[in-house]
Amino acid sequence: GAVVSQHPSRVICKSGTSVKIECRSLDFQATTMFWYRQFPKQSLMLMATSNEGSKATYEQGVEKDKFLINHASLTLSTLTVTSAHPEDSSFYICSAGTGAIITEAFFGQGTRLTVV
Amino acid sequence: GDSVTQMEGPVTLSEEAFLTINCTYTATGYPSLFWYVQYPGEGLQLLLKATKADDKGSNKGFEATYRKETTSFHLEKGSVQVSDSAVYFCALWVQAGTALIFGKGTTLSVSS
Numbered sequence: 349g350a351v352v353s354q355h356p357s358r359v360i361c362k363s364g365t366s367v368k369i370e371c372r373s374l375d376f377q378a379t380t381m382f383w384y385r386q387f388p389k390q391s392l393m394l395m396a397t398s399n400e401g402s403k404a405t406y407e408q409g410v411e412k413d414k415f416l417i418n419h420a421s422l423t424l425s426t427l428t429v430t431s432a433h434p435e436d437s438s439f440y441i442c443s444a445g446t447g448a449i450i451t452e453a454f455f456g457q458g459t460r461l462t463v464v
Numbered sequence: 465g466d467s468v469t470q471m472e473g474p475v476t477l478s479e480e481a482f483l484t485i486n487c488t489y490t491a492t493g494y495p496s497l498f499w500y501v502q503y504p505g506e507g508l509q510l511l512l513k514a515t516k517a518d519d520k521g522s523n524k525g526f527e528a529t530y531r532k533e534t535t536s537f538h539l540e541k542g543s544v545q546v547s548d549s550a551v552y553f554c555a556l557w558v559q560a561g562t563a564l565i566f567g568k569g570t571t572l573s574v575s576s
Binding site: 354382384389391397441443453455456458 | 568
């Protein structure tokens with residue numbers, strides 16, 4: 349199956365700093381990428397949908413100025429958590445879709461963000 | 465709106481026991497259905513899928529059948545192993561360009 353690589357897998361940052369998470373599709377072109385957030389022992393909450401070359405579409409309640417998403421190429425999308433605070437600590441997961449017909453979504457390994 | 469409902473966990477079983485995790489859905493149109501598995505500290509892995517009614521997805525001894533009449537996609541395994549301990553997510557996909565819709569997840573714990 350297709351491979352989605354997400355980095356870093358774990359990051360610890362100080363409160364007030366920004367953190368960038370990368371999501372790369374290694375062997376296919378991902379026209380659409382999705383960013384999810386997962387709280388402990390809970391399901392995945394969709395944060396935003398990004399299409400290559402256009403602005404991301406954010407779900408209701410997600411601060412677009414805090415969670416900056418860039419999808420500049422067909423193989424790379426980034427999520428930047430700006431001015432991070434302890435409540436932003438979470439598990440972030442990206443997934444990529446291949447074109448208009450998605451028969452499955454391919455997921456990155458996830459990033460455990462801890463803000464201290 | 466479209467949604468997925470999974471049975472509440474945790475599910476605790478002994479090795480070699482039979483597993484069923486119930487999943488029902490609500491969707492317009494004809495969704496594709498998926499089961500994903502998440503091991504501790506890791507991302508999601510596709511376990512199996514079915515794209516139309518009466519399809520059976522299977523992988524690693526797990527099976528699920530797409531039942532349109534009952535809007536269900538229950539996950540089953542005849543004999544679980546300790547290594548099957550993980551969180552299982554049922555999901556559906558409805559439309560091109562949209563994200564998967566996930567159930568809340570069911571934690572499975574298998575003891576030897």
